[in-house]
Amino acid sequence: MFEAARTPPFGKLVAITLLAGIGAALASPRLLPWQAMAPLLLLAAAAWWRLRRARVLAAFxxxxxxxxxxxxxxxxxxxxxxxxxxxxxxxxxxxxxPTHEARRSQFRFRVDDDASQPAPLRGRLLRLAWYDDDPQPRAALKAGQRWRLQARVRAPRGLRNPGGPDAEKYALAQRLSVNGYLRDPQLSARLLAPPSGLDAWREAMCARIAAAVPTPAARFVRALALGDTRGLDDADWEVLRATGLTHLIAISGFHVGLAAGFFALFARGLWWLLPGLGRRVPAVAAASAAAMAGGLLYAAAAGFALPTVRTWLMIAVVAGLRLLRRPQRGADALALAAIAVMLADPLALLGAGFWLSFLGVAWLLWCLPAAGEGGWRERLGGFVSAQGVASLGLLPLCAALFGQASLAGPLANLIAVPWWSLVVVPLALIGTGLETVHAGAGAFAWRWAAACFEPGWPWFQALAGSGLALWWLPEPRWFALPLALLGAFWLLLPRGTPGKALALLLWLPLLWPDRRLPAPGEAELVVLDVGQGLSVLVRTAHHSLLFDAGPAVRDGFDAGERAVVPALHALGVRRLDAAVASHGDQDHAGGLAAVLRAFPAPLRLGPPDIAGEAVRGLDLKTCEAGREWRWDGVRLRFLHPPRHFPYLRNESSCVLRIDSEHGSALLTGDIGEVVERDLVRRAAQTPAETVRADVVLVAHHGSAESSDPAFVCAVGARYALVSSGYGNRFGHPRADVVERWRRAGAEVADTAAGGALRIGLRAPADAAARNAGLRLETRRQAHPRLWDASRRAPGLSYRPD
Structure with missing residues (x-):
């Protein structure tokens, strides 16, 4: 039986409870007042140190x-x-x-901490963008420079969709205060001082690698040596994700540990060659100090990115214990390192790297206590076993964090880990070290690193394109990850443990979660948060339709690729049966090409004679009024445009009506008041053309040129959904339009305030309750976060009184 009095202050149990306390705070939807937390921190610290029987509770x-x-x-x-x-x-x-793209350059900017700067921005870290079609002026931006500039600023805010990245969480973890862009940069931006410092050295080294290595592999050498991933394009990242090799390319704790290990080996070798050194400094102490120094140097070369700092802290803890001649078992050292990392930065738990690194080491320590012992066969077997343990043990975490599992990852890592770790990375590091000492001295090592990297990359590309590399998983419920980790623990127990086959059942909520599909006769709408644009997923029991795919703008943001495709994967969409481009404007059809690459829908629809760069080459059939079909007991019918209607951009938008057994919805695109009145007129003449609906997508993002009063009255919707970008320059949705829908009895919800909007036309739980099957769910309400920016942005919630 556990005795609390024997709980060490920095042991495994304390590390677990400290982790649980930090996790509970970060998982809470709201922060408690700091006036209460500050005294609690002091009292808990005293209890942690003094009250042995309450140490676990105090750590939490x-x-x-x-x-x-x-x-x-x-x-x-x-x-x-x-x-x-x-x-x-x-x-x-x-x-x-700085990152340079076709139309913009992005960079992080640390504002001076002096009285001449605006008070809310003094000493803060900003992420700024310089927009200009001409790349020449933007090329002047270099790391380590000092500038005076004028910027339009806004708080960090991101899109909120299933499966999408959480930009607000990233800003919190990175302590980013502001996003913004330069105003009239060619007139207002002025260089104050040339590049200097560590960041300037890193950029100069990157330029030397690019000059020394005349092959495309130079981009990977820069990434491995200095953490410069600017040269990697989307195709490179797709290959790395599909093969599970991302952790080897982006500078991470793995590289810092590798550098520390090489420095330790070098010190050991030096002490072996010169035994007299051991009389002054023990070899173990020298190796420990060298490991700390090597890890610190490499973390500096990578710009002291948070993953590298975290790993260096782990190395410093273990090396410090050895310097103090207080060796501990691996699990105890890991617990102490975890405590050190959490005390230094508790927000590190918001990053995937923390969980992957510590959980990966914990699995290996538990399952492979004797790895590395014996002859070469035993060592090889231990390496293969380590890959298997890491793949199985980390699969639940990767699936929960990234919504995907790399089936090719174990095989790719089996080849890439030893080759890149023992050959490519050391050569890249040697080149960087020699180049630091003397210009030109490291070029040969960089070229060798590129030559060693290049032969394997086409094989990894082929593996990634095999169709079997990546398995996308729907978004699971909160309890799926703990159950899957328990299942992994059960499977990795020693041979002979009974009931291992039953452990696979614990994986089902994670690998095959409930996709919340409609029943026959029901339908569901998900209005995705794509900024100032539109994308709506319509689902029936066995079919899916995408109505628009969000914007693709010239600065490189493609909502189809970055918001719509991840959301479709997270919602469990396996195929698209139809895709509709309501009209050819970029904010509606710009992302469609990217979506169709991932989900090649057999039926593609758009208005007659549709024009625009966004739909060029997509071969769309017409969505003219009267065209209809049925899916799973649900009728889908186009109400606009009629035959022979000329293409007039917004006014030609496809208008789609969805009729389920339990409600109806109307998707309107960007039509204006003239078309709205025409729809009301046609509905009065032909009952089949009715516009009355329970759910309506407010036309043209809630602009003043739409939502005609007669149309609003004729629709009679219970829910009016708006897709708009936060703080957009058009002022959408207009306040008078919102009020018009509210007075008609509708509850108005906006993606700018709530993120993705999900509503089902489903059977009511109580058959006697009218419209009880209609229930709106916003992403921000269903998944509340303490860093939610919408709580700090007034005036974005529209609900009926």
């Missing part, structure tokens, strides 16, 4: 209070609402490496 309370205070501080750093969309003149330094 300490973690909860510490994470709450860190999160409160990080949120306090973000731009206050009254500063939204203001112009500010700032001076400061470019930190990290």
């Amino acid at each position: 309370a300490f973690g909860f209070a510490l994470a709450s205070l860190h999160a409160a501080h990080a949120l306090a750093l973000q731009l206050p609402p009254d500063w939204e969309k203001r112009d500010a003149t700032l001076s400061g330094r470019i930190v990290d490496l």
Whole structure:
């Protein structure tokens, strides 16, 4: 039986409870007041140290209070609402490496901490963009420069969709205060000082690698040596994700540990060649100090990115124990390292790297205690076993974090881990070290690293394109991950453990979650959050239709690729049966090409004579009024445009009506008041053309040129859904339009406020209740987060009184 009095202050149980306390604080939808958390932190710290019997509870309370205070501080750093969309003149330094794209350059900017800067921005970290079709002026941006510039600023805010990245969580973890863009940069931006410091050295080294390696593999050498992934395009990342090799390319804890290991081996070799050194400094101490120094140097070369700093802390803890001659078992050392990392930065738990690194090491320590012992056959067997343990043990976490599992990952890692780790990365590091000492001295090592990398890359590309590499998984419920981890633990128990086959049942909620599909006769609509644009998924029991695919803009953002496709995967869509481009404008059809690459819908529809760059080459059939079909007891019918209607962009938008057994919906595209009145007129003449619906998509994002009063009255909707971008320059949705729908009895919901909007035309739970099957779910309400930006942005909620 466990005795609390014997619980060490920095043992495994304390590490677990500290982790639980921090996790509970970060999982909470709201922060508790700092005035309560600060005293709790002090009391918990005293109890942790003094009260042995209450140490576990004290560690939990300490973690909860510490994470709450860190999160409160990080949120306090973000731009206050009254500063939204203001112009500010700032001076400061470019930190990290600027990213140059076709129409813009992005960079991080640390504002000077002095009285000449605006008070809400002093000393803050900003992410800024310089937009210009001419890349020449933007090429002047270099890491380590000091600039004075004028920027329009706004608080960090992102799209909220199933399966999509959480930009607000990323901003919190990175302590990003502001997003913004430069105003008249060619007139207002002025260089104050040339590049200097660590970031300038990194960019200079990147340029030397590009000059020294005349092959495309130079981009991978830069990534492995200095963490510069700017040269990797979307196709490269797709290959890396499909083969499970992302952790080997992007600078991570793995590389820092590798550098520390090589420095330790070098120190050991030096002490072996010069035995006299051992009389002054023990070899173990020298190796430990060298490991810390090597890891620190490599973390500096990578720009002290958070994953590298976290890993260096782990190395420093283990090496420090050895320097103090207090060796501990692997599990105890891992627990102490985890405590050190969590105390240094409790918000590290928001990143996937923390969980993958610590859980991966924990699995290996538990399952492979004797790895590395014996002859070469035993070592080879231990390496293969380690790959198997890591793949199986981390599969639940990867599936929950990324919504996908790489089936080719174990095989790809079996080849890439030893080759890249023992050959390519050391050569890249040697080249960087030699180049630091003398210009030109490291070129040969960089070229060798590229030559060793190149032969295997086509094989990984072929493996990624095999169709068997990546398995997309629907978004699971919260309990799926703990059950799957328990199942993995059960499967990795020693041979002979009974009931291992039953452990597979614990994986079912994660690998085959409930997709919440409609029953026959029912339908569901999901209005995705794509910014200032539109994309709606319509699902029946066995079919899916996508109505528009969001914008693709010239600065490189493609909502189809970055928002719609991940959301379709997370919602469990396996195929699209039809795709509709309501009209050819970029904000509606721009992302369609990217969606069709991932989901090649056999039926593609658009208005007659549709024009626009976004739909070029897509071969669309017409969506003229009267065309209809049935799926699973649900009727889908186009109401507009009629035959021979000329293509007039917005006014030619396809209008789709969905009739289920339990309700109806109307998708309107960008039609204006003239078309709306025409629909009402036609409905009065032909009952089949009725516009009355329970759910309506407010036309043209809620602009003043749509939502005609007669149309609003004729529709009589219970829910009016708006797709708009937060803080868009058009002022959509207009306040008078929102009020018009509210007065007609509709509840108005906007993607800018709620994220993705999900509503089902389903059978009511109580047959006697009228319209009880209609229930609106917003992404931000269904998945509340303490860092939710919508709570700090006033005036974005529209609900009936």
